[in-house]
Amino acid sequence: MIKVLIAEDKRLIGEGFKFIIDSDNEIEVVGLALNGYEAFELCKLHNPELVLMDLKMPCCDGIEGTKLIKSYSSDIKVLVLTTFDDDDIVAEALKNGADGYILKDINAEKLIATIKGTSKGLNVIDESVYQNIVNRFNQTDNKKPEYALTEREIKLIELVVCGKSNKEIAAALKITEGRVKNIITSILSKLGLSDRTSLAVYAVKNKYINKRFNYD
Missing domain, CATH: 3.40.50.2300 (Response regulator)
Known part of the structure; x- marks a missing residue:
């Protein structure tokens, strides 16, 4: 229940x-x-x-x-x-x-x-809200250089998009929560992003993952 x-x-x-x-x-x-x-x-x-x-x-x-x-x-x-x-x-x-x-x-x-x-x-x-966020992201994304992400970074992004907490991500990747925070900070800095929301949109838009926020 x-x-x-x-x-x-x-x-x-x-x-x-x-x-x-x-x-x-x-x-x-x-x-x-x-x-x-x-x-x-x-x-x-x-x-x-x-x-x-x-x-x-x-x-x-x-x-x-x-x-x-x-x-x-x-x-x-x-x-x-x-x-x-x-x-x-x-x-x-x-x-x-x-x-x-x-x-x-x-x-x-x-x-x-x-x-x-x-x-x-x-x-x-x-x-409609998802599209608004994507459109807003696209307005600034053209200026961002493309960076290659490691396999671990891509897996971590997938877990972020799935709504997993830092504790759950740490357990899934067999690393510490502190390490999770450091990797997320590094990814955001590398991609020129500000938070998890823009990171998730970036991941979907650039096809790092196939999962999308909208659910039917």
């Missing part, structure tokens, strides 16, 4: 999502929060596998809520849910550890599939 926590300041919308999610016999909603801090506190109480996180909330928004939850447990997946297809907001949420981003007009069937996919480690981003 996948335990899901919903963070949404509008109770009616939150209850609507709860009704849809609870209709699937593999998923259970364990709590409803009205802001990011409440979501953080409920995570400590219920330890859900996934948090469905609205971005625009009072007191503590979804961006800060994501940061709090990920600082508590990197294993809890955070799926950002909003009506705003603003790539700046998306990038900020992803930098704080969000595992995916979908718009509120998503249909029920795809919402269920997205929750299941994210809980299994897939990074899910709405197609």
Whole structure:
């Protein structure tokens, strides 16, 4: 059973999502929060596998809520849910550890599939938002020189795109977490990138990996 926590300041919308999610016999909603801090506190109480996180909330928004939850447990997946297809907001949420981003007009069937996919480690981003990030990346990427990446670096990038934490990457590659951080820093410097989000987009765009953020 996948335990899901919903963070949404509008109770009616939150209850609507709860009704849809609870209709699937593999998923259970364990709590409803009205802001990011409440979501953080409920995570400590219920330890859900996934948090469905609205971005625009009072007191503590979804961006800060994501940061709090990920600082508590990197294993809890955070799926950002909003009506705003603003790539700046998306990038900020992803930098704080969000595992995916979908718009509120998503249909029920795809919402269920997205929750299941994210809980299994897939990074899910709405197609229109993904394209915005790619287009933005392309505007500056033409000036970047091409560098060859080692086999280990490519494997590490693949794990980053899969949403793995530094601890999980270290275990998979049989190296220390400190070494993982150093390799990521080196890759970002080598490619002239600023964060994991731009690194993941670079990897997909340049076909270092075949996996894509969007999930159907």
